Amino acid sequence: MVVGGIFHITPATITHVVVAVYLIIFGLATALLEFQIPPQVARYASFLFSFVGRGVFYIFVGTLLLETGIIDIIAGTLIGLVGIGYVVLEFVPSIEPPQNMREADGGWGAEQ
Template sequence: MDKTKMFSAINLGVGGIFVLSGFIKLFSFSFVNALLALFIIVFGLGTIGLEKEIPPIAIKYGSFMFSFLGRGFFYAFMGTLLFSYSGFTSFLGFLVLLAGIAYCGANYVAGLQDYAPRSMRDNDWDDNVDEV
């Protein structure tokens, strides 16, 4: 497996973990947890969706998702959010946290940006998106 497909698989896996964790917490019978679960599901579907197609609104408002460092901090944030729960969701949060730390570290490895998937190449997108 080449490195580009590996990073895409990690992104899809993390998105799947978000969706799975969101559905687990959705039925926790607490309004706050259910609301948070909906946000986690939306973020998971967005992460998965970025691997398929990149809409202009994502380029304008979610530009942090197009670099290793930005995506790493996002994954680390979401991982700590999931890690705060108990049980299986905590384990899934730990996995996402590890992926986030690895992505933050990958930002500083020389030449690794060349293997980033299309959804993480910030230099392929125009930073001056005017129309959304």
């Protein structure tokens, strides 16, 4: 997401710059969630702690990247495919959410 956001700035129009800044922020926030989960995120962005929620978020970010540039199209397609993969994982009963998704959620075997 961060790399896609950096490459999205190239036609320096206000629209591209604003979208690129959001993409970079989304990418950094998503990377932070893999290491540390601030309590505010669990409260205000709880959708990121389910496969469907995170998948739809990735699909949304992927569609923001789809533009005319080849790098934008490749990055947007890859992020969108990862999002589709997350949505599919929701419907596979043998797959449990990873540890960082279970800690923030009260279900799925989180410590009580």
